Amino acid sequence: MTSQQSPRPAIVVVGASRGIGRAIAELAARDDAPVVLVARTIESLRVVEAAIKQAGGEAFSLPVDLTAHDAASILEEFLSREGLVCDVLVNSAGYGLRGAATALPIADQVGMIDVNVRALADLTLRLLPGMVARRRGGVINLASVASFTPGPYMAMYYASKAFVRSFSEALYQETRRTGVTVTCVAPGPVSTEFLEKSGANRAALFKALPKASPEYVADCAWRGFKARRRLVIPGMSARLAILMAGILPSAALLPLVGKLQLRGNDPCPCGSGKQLKHCCRAGHAKGGTASA
Ligand SMILES: NC(=O)c1ccc[n+]([C@@H]2O[C@H](COP(=O)([O-])OP(=O)(O)OC[C@H]3O[C@@H](n4cnc5c(N)ncnc54)[C@H](OP(=O)(O)O)[C@@H]3O)[C@@H](O)[C@H]2O)c1
Numbered sequence: 001m002t003s004q005q006s007p008r009p010a011i012v013v014v015g016a017s018r019g020i021g022r023a024i025a026e027l028a029a030r031d032d033a034p035v036v037l038v039a040r041t042i043e044s045l046r047v048v049e050a051a052i053k054q055a056g057g058e059a060f061s062l063p064v065d066l067t068a069h070d071a072a073s074i075l076e077e078f079l080s081r082e083g084l085v086c087d088v089l090v091n092s093a094g095y096g097l098r099g100a101a102t103a104l105p106i107a108d109q110v111g112m113i114d115v116n117v118r119a120l121a122d123l124t125l126r127l128l129p130g131m132v133a134r135r136r137g138g139v140i141n142l143a144s145v146a147s148f149t150p151g152p153y154m155a156m157y158y159a160s161k162a163f164v165r166s167f168s169e170a171l172y173q174e175t176r177r178t179g180v181t182v183t184c185v186a187p188g189p190v191s192t193e194f195l196e197k198s199g200a201n202r203a204a205l206f207k208a209l210p211k212a213s214p215e216y217v218a219d220c221a222w223r224g225f226k227a228r229r230r231l232v233i234p235g236m237s238a239r240l241a242i243l244m245a246g247i248l249p250s251a252a253l254l255p256l257v258g259k260l261q262l263r264g265n266d267p268c269p270c271g272s273g274k275q276l277k278h279c280c281r282a283g284h285a286k287g288g289t290a291s292a
Pocket of ligand 1: 014015016017018019020021038039040041042044064065066067091092093094095096115142143144145186187188189190191192193194195197
């Protein structure tokens with residue numbers, strides 16, 4: 001870029017190598033803007049980049065691990081080197097883990113804060129001021145229906161998504177008169193690798209709910225963002241699940257979610273190393289408040 005040229009507005013999709021992020025990137029690329037694809041797996045990013053280019057769009061691949069504390073700086077340097085500025089940021093990278101908090105590896109659980117929370121917040125806080133100064137663009141953050149209730153046996157994941165929704169909705173309000181939009185997307189189960197990798201697909205809760213396609217969620221997210229919506233909930237079953245979470249008292253909701261998310265052959269949360277069905281299942285399934 002020469003010193004006379006101003007940087008070109010780009011759409012940055014974080015978590016673009018597959019799933020919902022990939023679907024949003026392919027949709028966004030039709031808008032005649034360059035798309036910057038971010039995730040760890042360069043081979044998968046190149047596949048998405050090639051698909052976008054084949055469809056007549058422009059795309060760049062940037063392999064970054066969001067657990068690295070300099071991830072956001074790496075992105076900023078890349079944009080500046082390519083003569084781009086972030087007009088729209090899509091935070092779709094994230095992962096979940098099903099199981100008792102006392103049984104799952106601590107590093108994997110804390111890693112969810114790094115990817116789902118810290119990286120999302122860091123990227124948003126760094127890129128949003130430029131959008132506000134230019135009075136255009138915005139941020140799409142992927143939360144989940146999980147953001148509407150605490151989630152026993154996926155505790156860290158649900159808590160991380162509660163952060164995403166709270167943070168995004170607050171920023172929506174702060175920026176809504178500046179020409180910038182912050183949209184939070186809260187899908188129910190979506191048929192992506194997320195369900196297998198997190199173990200969620202083996203829980204009764206996720207088996208029972210219908211799965212949306214990543215393309216459907218991407219379409220709802222992109223259209224909702226353009227319509228300047230604060231919150232996008234793709235699909236009727238996700239809306240119903242959120243309605244239930246709002247109506248049921250915690251004393252009923254927490255044991256219900258817990259029961260639907262833990263299976264008999266999972267390790268018992270008491271730390272005995274035994275399967276739940278051969279250990280203290282009744283106590284964990286019932287829940288209740290602590291008594292002296
Ligand atoms: N699928 C669902 O049922 C569902 C429901 C509600 C909400 N969500 C949320 O929607 C978002 C997208 O989920 P998805 O279903 O599309 O999941 P997915 O198919 O597993 O894709 C996750 C994306 O995040 C990237 N990623 C993960 N860890 C990363 C790291 N450390 N650094 C950089 N990139 C990383 C992955 O790329 P690499 O592995 O190549 O790095 C991939 O591109 C997530 O935030 C998820 O919590 C999903």
